[in-house]
Amino acid sequence: MTAIDNRPAIQGAIDAANALGIKEIRFQAGTYVTYAAAYSTMVTCIVMRNDIRLVGPSVGTTIKVANGTFTSMISTKNRILINDGYNRTTGLDKNMGIENITFDANPSNQPADAIQGLVFTRVVNVKLRNVAANNTPGTGTMTTGDFVESFAILFSVCQNVDVDNCSTTATGIASASGMGDAYTTDISYRNCFVDGFRAQGYASYLSSNISYTNCKAYNIQSIGFNQEQCFYASYTTCIAGGTTVKKLGDGFETGVAPYTLDQNRAGAPGALQSESYGFRMLNTRGGNFISLINCTATGWSTGTGYNAGLLIQGVPGQATVTAVSSNTITVSTALFEKHMETRKVFFFGLVLRIKQYISPTQVVLNNAPSGSSVGQTITVLGAEVAVIGGTYVGNDVNIRFSETANGLIRYACRTTRIDANVNYSYNARTATPYTLIGPCGPNVQYTQASGMPVDAFLSSITLANQPSVPSSGSLIFNDFPFDVIIYLSGGTGVTASVSGTDTYYNAQYGSVPSPGQVRVPAGGRIKLVYSSAPTWEWWANN
Structure with a gap:
């Protein structure tokens, strides 16, 4: 028996409201089963028009994809909802909103293995409030030509986007990513929740002015919060992982849950990889400032891999x-x-x-x-990253610095600052370069082998790992991602001048003789002038 198709009624109401200048369409509580229809190059259930809001009651409204609706395999064309001008190359659609509605892709009854959820492209002013987009299947990345990375909610080339108290879940199915944006300006995610995705919980690509506040990502196979080459992004009181992080498989395993965390989207069927992160800040090109304030990443651990609570990554x-x-x-x-x-x-x-x-x-x-x-x-240095407060514990590597090209740490953390209120406890994986900091910049007096676990640096910097006293008149950088106090003693005719991270040669923080002490900010520089060399000790300013 074929289910009643509510798509013509819903689409008809949207089209009529748009023609008549009516801005809001209200739904009664209930489940609205919808089939899909071809729209230009896509197959979709709903096409949004300009100046339209879809509003349900406070609870109880679901738009569910009918059985057998999407049939195309390995396809990005299957979408529950798109906007009218999704394929335009100039101009923007405008003023679209959805409130108090749940969307369900009904994947167990679809032949298709990949279904995008709500996709907005080239729209200015989008507001989603109390919206859920659930069970959108996706096979992973497209790197081999055999996978499709789907999103439950996606904004592409949009402006002024507000996502409040929204959620995406994909329990028990192979699903790619939760919420994402690309080339989008001024986007806010608040009080959102994603659960059960193979690839990413949240992802921002080359967007600008992005804020995540009180958002949570659980049961994510690969990356809880992924930021790639964005311009100004902030994460405040967000949580990635937790004790439930390892329960969902990626769709390839033949056994039953729980699956191991490192069977993630990047591998072929059955392959194991150990590159999963609570927060990944990839700053190869974009981004002037990235901040993580009172965030938490726990449970990113297989006990043998290099999974990290926080990865700060960049290629010089x-x-x-x-x-x-x-x-x-x-x-x-x-x-x-x-x-x-x-x-x-x-x-x-x-x-x-x-x-x-x-x-x-x-x-x-x-x-x-x-x-x-x-x-x-x-050399173009990485984005400035500030880690302020928060907890990164119970991971293979709690905080990791890396370049994407070769695993070195050099330029990724040149402008990273970690404040004294960050809690990231010591872990046992100290034998690998991924747990080390330094060198963080062009001063290459450190090597990977002589580095220290980043946790240990918060309490002290050992004499073996501090830079040697330079020749008179030479500059030395503070390559640690936090301020240091330098204690000077001995020598003759000694003056130490400290400058900030982007001034030319000015003594922004003043000058002191020996004996004495100076504070050098993260990324700042100190210049010693002397007749005979003093000795010094570097200590973390925490």
């Missing part, structure tokens, strides 16, 4: 300088992007900032380098 972008005119520099290959204005760079022994973007091969810096700098390398 470098090029050779071919011309210098005052503070304008030209490089040999494309390196810069418009959104890198105010980004820090390391050039000719200095940390400077990009003041103005001119082209992919030319920028204006905030200060002119001294001396002959043609032929020198300029």
